Amino acid sequence: MAVKVIIPTPLRAYAGKQESVEVQATTVAEALSAVTTKFSELKKHLFAEDGRLRSFVNVYVNDEDIRYLEKGQTSVKAGDTISIVPSIAGGARGPAF
Amino acid sequence: MATKIQAPRGPADDSSGLSLSKEEILRYSRHLIMPEVGMEGQLKLKQARVLLIGTGGLGAPLGLYLAAAGVGQIGLVDFDVVDFTNLQRQVLFGTSDVGRPKITAAADRLRNLNPAIRIDAIETRLSSENALELFRDYDIIVDGTDNFPTRYLVNDACILLSKPNVYGSIFRFEGQITVFGYPDGPCYRCLYPEPPPPGLVPSCAEGGVLGVLPGIVGTIQAAETLKLIIGKGQPLIGRLLLFDALGMKFRELKLRKNPDCPVCGTHPSVTKLIDYAEFCGIRGEEAPSTVTNIPEITPTELKSRLDHGDDLYILDVREPHEYQICNLHGHLIPLGELPRRVHELDSSREIVAHCRSGKRSAEAVQFLQKAGFRKIWNLKGGILAWSDEVDPTVPKY
Numbered sequence: 001m002a003v004k005v006i007i008p009t010p011l012r013a014y015a016g017k018q019e020s021v022e023v024q025a026t027t028v029a030e031a032l033s034a035v036t037t038k039f040s041e042l043k044k045h046l047f048a049e050d051g052r053l054r055s056f057v058n059v060y061v062n063d064e065d066i067r068y069l070e071k072g073q074t075s076v077k078a079g080d081t082i083s084i085v086p087s088i089a090g091g092a093r094g095p096a097f
Numbered sequence: 098m099a100t101k102i103q104a105p106r107g108p109a110d111d112s113s114g115l116s117l118s119k120e121e122i123l124r125y126s127r128h129l130i131m132p133e134v135g136m137e138g139q140l141k142l143k144q145a146r147v148l149l150i151g152t153g154g155l156g157a158p159l160g161l162y163l164a165a166a167g168v169g170q171i172g173l174v175d176f177d178v179v180d181f182t183n184l185q186r187q188v189l190f191g192t193s194d195v196g197r198p199k200i201t202a203a204a205d206r207l208r209n210l211n212p213a214i215r216i217d218a219i220e221t222r223l224s225s226e227n228a229l230e231l232f233r234d235y236d237i238i239v240d241g242t243d244n245f246p247t248r249y250l251v252n253d254a255c256i257l258l259s260k261p262n263v264y265g266s267i268f269r270f271e272g273q274i275t276v277f278g279y280p281d282g283p284c285y286r287c288l289y290p291e292p293p294p295p296g297l298v299p300s301c302a303e304g305g306v307l308g309v310l311p312g313i314v315g316t317i318q319a320a321e322t323l324k325l326i327i328g329k330g331q332p333l334i335g336r337l338l339l340f341d342a343l344g345m346k347f348r349e350l351k352l353r354k355n356p357d358c359p360v361c362g363t364h365p366s367v368t369k370l371i372d373y374a375e376f377c378g379i380r381g382e383e384a385p386s387t388v389t390n391i392p393e394i395t396p397t398e399l400k401s402r403l404d405h406g407d408d409l410y411i412l413d414v415r416e417p418h419e420y421q422i423c424n425l426h427g428h429l430i431p432l433g434e435l436p437r438r439v440h441e442l443d444s445s446r447e448i449v450a451h452c453r454s455g456k457r458s459a460e461a462v463q464f465l466q467k468a469g470f471r472k473i474w475n476l477k478g479g480i481l482a483w484s485d486e487v488d489p490t491v492p493k494y
Contacts (some may be wrong), residue, residue: 009271009341013433019344055291063350085339085350087289088268089245090306 001026001078005035007042008084014041028059029072031082046084056087115140121213125167138327139167145326148172148235150223150251152203154311155241155265155318157189162319164207164214168326171207172217172235175199182494186308223247225370228254237325238278239263239318245292246373252277252285253370256360261325265318270307270342272314275333275352276321282334287355292377310342391459394449394474396486412442412450414461415480419453423480423492432457435464444470451476451483453494 004022007015015021016039023038025031036043048054059066060083066074076082117125117139128134134142145168149156152175163171179187179194179202194202204218221227223242228250232238238260240251248266255262255278262278264285277284317338324330337350359366394402402409411427413420420429430438432452442448448470450458455478462475476483484491 009269054293056289056293058288060350063348065351065353067355068353083339083348083350085273085337087245087293088266088271088273089248089292090243090267 001076001080003031003076003078003080003082005031005082006084007035008086010086010088011042011045011084014045015039025076027072028061028066028074028076028082031076032059032072045086058085059083060085115144117143118213121167124211124213128166133329134327138329141327142167142323143169145237146170146172146235147237147239147322147326148174148232149239149241150174150247151241151243152187152189152199153177153183153241153243154186154267154306154308155315156203157187158312158315159239159241159319159322160189160203160207161210162316163322164211164216166319166323167211168214168322170215170217170235172219172231173200173203173207174219174221174223174231175203176220176222186306186311188312223250225250225373228370229258232258232260235260237261237263237322239265239322241265241315241318246377246379248285249292249376250370250373253360253367256284257369263318263321263325265314267306267310267314269305270310272310272317272340272342274314274317274321274338274340275336276325279334281354283352283354284358284361286360287358288337288352290355290359295377295379307342310340313340313342391462392474393477395477396483399449399476399483400487408446410443410446410448412448412458412461413452414450414458415452419494422494423484425451425480425483425491427451432461435461439465439468442470444472447472447474449474449476451479453479454481455479 001024002022003025004020006020007018012018015035021035021038023031023034025034032046036046046054046057053059061069061074061076061080066072117136122129125139128139129136147163147168147170149159149171152160152173156173156175160171160173177199179190179197179199181195183190184192189203189206198220200218200220204216207216219231223231232254238251238255240248240262242248242251252262259280260278261276264277265272265274276282321333324332335352337352339348339350354361356363399409411425413424413427413429414432414435415429416431417429428441430441448465450461450473452458455475458479459475462473465473480491481493484493
């Protein structure tokens, strides 16, 4: 199944500067695995060392949070959109260092 | 309690002799002739007390529109001073305000905009010690801060006091907006239980913000605040609005209250405010450098060696768009490209690496040391220090 994975601005630097990536997958875990295989640098930003999704990164299938579906095992079908939504804190400040 | 929006104060207050003056009726006439606001809504606005945390990019449109709309009492919390880099987006301030405390400049501007309302200028850094006391006097808290510790602090204080928290945050050209703190709705910790560790926060190479973005996001926060006060429309409770200014797209995601949330869940473990710098893994405002024991050279030393005719190779590890702002005629290899472009460097030569402030170049030096480079130094303080110590014609950014 071809699904679209939307890459958020803060992570685009680790995903070839692309806004979205299309991958073949039947579950969210497969889709994220396909994306991180393609862009290996993205992996440490999405997953902790124990392989779990980081707690400041949420993943949605269409508009539903996978934490309230079946997490990584949530199934996806052709045409679904997976959004990676990390926490951002900015309000105003320019470069911090 | 129901999730439907409730005005911070009930209509009962409207009968307490409160009314609008002739001048106020004229000023707010475009609200009054609209049934969704009308006299009832305008009186609710007049009675409302809203606290804005931060008077930066988000606080600017928030303050302007809430004051213009006739919100009766607006508190402003900030401790910063206006500088030139603020003016690109913080439209509350003018060039003549540079150097003034933001609170003073903002209060002057808002009092000029609407002398009929009360502005509380609170010049302080929000902390676990003062947050509850400050929040208590207001009906709605609006989060326009720029860092994770303050965002978790604002969230927790709002939950402890059962106050709505109108949330907005921005990054480059993307924004997130929602309303936290309603009894059946989620809180910030339901959305993100923990902040990113400092090492994974985007670096300055990826920082920056499109000037108009906080204008758009702050204005949406202002709209949500006004809706909550007048009790009309569908608020962003349980809905996360994502805005992408480049694609010019809005998307909406569902937010759910987490029953296991440590602050607003059924069995909360956080029942008082904590040390938020520690919670976010940082001390003070800036993330500590993860790189230590790096050989350094000061700008003055570098200048004197270059003047002496020493053969030093300058390596600039910033991004190409930064090189265009100013440079030391160094060889440009952005930090992220260094691993695959390391062959461009000659390890037999003495190399001085630099970036804007010295942090990225410290990482570059560490990387190159591991790759076998021995004659390599980090320019202490980066191009900023070079501008201070050696050549003030080099612009700072």
